[in-house]
Amino acid sequence: MTAHVHAAQCEFSFLSCSSSTFVETRRCTCTTFGRGAQRRAKRSAVKLVDRAARGFAELLTPDGYNPKTKKGRARGYSSAILHFAPATLSGLNVCQFASPECRAACLNTAGHGGIALDAAGLNDVQRARIARLNYYRYHRPEFWALLVAAIQAHVRRALKHGLTPVVRLNGTSDLPWERLRMLDRRTIFEAFPEIQFYDYTKDPRRAIAWARGEMPANYHLTFSRSEVNDADVRDVLAAGGNVAVVFDCGQKHDYALMPELWSGRRVINGDADDLRFLDPAGVVVGLSAKGRAIGMGSDTGFVLSARAA
Ligand code: SF4
Numbered sequence: 340m341t342a343h344v345h346a347a348q349c350e351f352s353f354l355s356c357s358s359s360t361f362v363e364t365r366r367c368t369c370t371t372f373g374r375g376a377q378r379r380a381k382r383s384a385v386k387l388v389d390r391a392a393r394g395f396a397e398l399l400t401p402d403g404y405n406p407k408t409k410k411g412r413a414r415g416y417s418s419a420i421l422h423f424a425p426a427t428l429s430g431l432n433v434c435q436f437a438s439p440e441c442r443a444a445c446l447n448t449a450g451h452g453g454i455a456l457d458a459a460g461l462n463d464v465q466r467a468r469i470a471r472l473n474y475y476r477y478h479r480p481e482f483w484a485l486l487v488a489a490i491q492a493h494v495r496r497a498l499k500h501g502l503t504p505v506v507r508l509n510g511t512s513d514l515p516w517e518r519l520r521m522l523d524r525r526t527i528f529e530a531f532p533e534i535q536f537y538d539y540t541k542d543p544r545r546a547i548a549w550a551r552g553e554m555p556a557n558y559h560l561t562f563s564r565s566e567v568n569d570a571d572v573r574d575v576l577a578a579g580g581n582v583a584v585v586f587d588c589g590q591k592h593d594y595a596l597m598p599e600l601w602s603g604r605r606v607i608n609g610d611a612d613d614l615r616f617l618d619p620a621g622v623v624v625g626l627s628a629k630g631r632a633i634g635m636g637s638d639t640g641f642v643l644s645a646r647a648a
Contacts, residue, residue: 394470398482398489400510402497406450410612411505417497418613419489420510422447423472424465431476433512436541438565440641444585444632447511453630468511483521490531506531507613509538515545517555528555537616539563539583543571550580559616561624566641576604581622583609586645587636588627596645597625 390396399419403409408418425447426434434442446452452464461469475482490506497504508516508527516536520526528536537559540546546562548554562575564584572582584606588596594608601623609615609624618624628635628642636644 393474395467395474398471398474398485399493399506401493402502405613407610408507408613411614412502414612414614414617415501415503416505416612416614417493417500417502418505418507419493420507421471421486421512422468422510423475423512423514424468425511428465429469429472429476431472433472433514434541436513436543436565436568438541438567438641440635441541441563441565444628444630444635444641445511446629449630449632452511472512480522483527486527487521487530490527490534494531494534503535505535505537505614505616507537509540513538513540513542515542517545517558526555528558532557535559535616537561537614539615541565541568543568543574546571546575546580547578550575550578561615561618564641566639572602576602576621579620581615581618581620581624583624583626585626585628585632585642587633587642588645590633592627592629594625594627597627598645601625 386396399421401419402412402417405418405420408420411418423429423433425445426432426437426442428447437445447465447468452462452468454462454464456462456465474485490504493506494504508514516538517526517528521530535557536555539561541563543562545554546560549558549560554560560580562572562580562582564572564582575582582602582604584601586597588594592610594610597608598606600606604621604623606623606625607618609618609626615624632642635642638644
């Protein structure tokens with residue numbers, strides 16, 4: 340085998356390389372490409388195999404793919420988000436406190452998640468979210484290992500660009516990560532004590548525990564209002580927590596339509612970025628309706644009519 344033919348195999352079909360050196364040592368001796376190119380080829384080949392086996396390419400959506408998290412860069416942060424199939428979409432309920440209207444208006448349908456859906460209401464983004472959740476459900480040890488590796492990679496990438504890495508694990512779910520333990524009995528927050536994690540939740544007990552300082556120091560929670568939890572909203576605000584409220588600001592997301600006050604609290608623009616852990620305490624985080632939620636505004640529903648608020 341000439342060096343050139345061998346190199347082509349490394350670059351385009353690394354895993355099928357049959358040179359005796361590679362088979363015995365798992366190390367390519369090709370001389371046309373350098374070690375860096377060989378490593379990149381190996382990584383991309385392994386990624387293709389992993390993607391086919393698992394049904395998703397990346398566990399965390401990296402900074403740059405989500406327009407809202409991208410805005411955090413201006414403040415020096417890089418956000419990575421874990422997206423599962425929400426509510427009971429995959430058969431496992433990952434949103435215990437979901438309401439009928441939040442299910443209907445879920446962010447899951449915003450952006451790429453809502454484009455070119457097939458007859459089953461799915462596209463590649465939706466299928467990847469179901470596959471990630473199935474991986475969490477049926478391959479828990481491998482899931483934890485992959486999550487740790489994904490956070491480590493996110494940290495490396497962010498630091499390389501001079502940004503502070505932060506992580507949101509409930510992009511489209513509402514799991515109690517502070518209670519989920521890896522094989523070594525640590526939570527993911529304990530495994531990365533220097534990383535800021537943040538989430539929204541509709542679980543009033545979690546939101547109030549956070550407001551009382553009973554959550555991990557590197558975890559921030561914002562309570563999320565729905566059409567069925569007004570009493571919880573009052574309790575969370577009284578405990579000192581923040582509450583996110585969705586307002587229908589139309590297709591053009593006209594933030595001028597958002598009220599200045601809601602329930603006696605100052606409304607801040609929660610779409611300016613996704614960095615909830617930087618919000619002042621005791622505010623309402625106004626979010627403009629997205630995806631299917633646009634046009635759902637009413638006086639009492641999950642999506643509030645902005646003008647009427
Ligand atoms: S709780 Fe949040 S993630 Fe779950 S269905 Fe409702 S809006 Fe979607």
